[in-house]
Amino acid sequence: MRIDVLTLFPGMFTGPMDESILKRARAMGKLDLRIHNLRDFTHDRHRTVDDRPFGGGPGMVLKPEPIFEAVETLKAEGEEPWVILLSPAGRVFNQEIARTLAQRPRLLFICGSYEGVDERVRLVLANDELSIGDYVLTNGALAAMVIIDAVTRLLPGVLGDEASPLDESFSQGLLEYPQYTRPAEFRGLKVPEILLSGDHAAIAKWRAEQAWRRTAERRPDLWAKWLKDHPDALPTRREGQPGSKLGSNQESGPSRSDSPPPPGFVTEEKE
């Protein structure tokens, strides 16, 4: 995948984009990342990219001309990119959007700065407008990096273990189950017995139940959606069926061990 980024701060990308999975994806040729300085698309002596807002008000707004010239120049270089404007007013980025973007051959990010970008950039150039959350960053560079990271690790062959992105939080609409590694006991906290049992079916069941519980407790919004999307998978407490340990907490490990069953669980066997 090719990704172009238009920014006033190309130096911010040095480091985060040169480590870990991003570094590997680039070395493998899976990610062709090109960072462009917006000032390279100006023509005046001061390399001006911003101006005062029409109508008054504080701060400066990124002018349309350099952005239009940059996007049109980069578009002419090859495959049509999917142009994403980063903005707190965009739809909120999530794993589903990451999956969709990972299917595209080419992305182009426009990072805003100061008070943002001239609205005509959004109207004419942007295919999509994305926010990374309900808070305001100084400029779009960190937001672009967050999205690039989330998308790159979904590109085929980038993660060592092909199955791992399927197992992570949000991939199935749920949060991930708790993870443990050695030692089996640490500072008096024991790893749940079931994980040491070698019984793969029982472990899978425990993990599913933990993911349900965690999602219901921490993210009622995701849980409600998951229940709606999986009406037949509603866990029950009937012994021997999926979900039978829900609410019993016997295997839930050291965290939240005395919490009540989350809303949505069927508790028909209370007696």
Ligand SMILES: C[S@@+](CC[C@H](N)C(=O)[O-])C[C@H]1O[C@@H](n2cnc3c(N)ncnc32)[C@H](O)[C@@H]1O
């Ligand atoms: C200081 S912000 C501008 C905020 C703008 N005046 C507003 O109130 O919505 C400058 C730039 O940072 C980027 N940015 C800030 N917060 C963001 C967020 N939550 N998600 C994505 N981009 C963000 C955008 O590119 C934005 O144009």
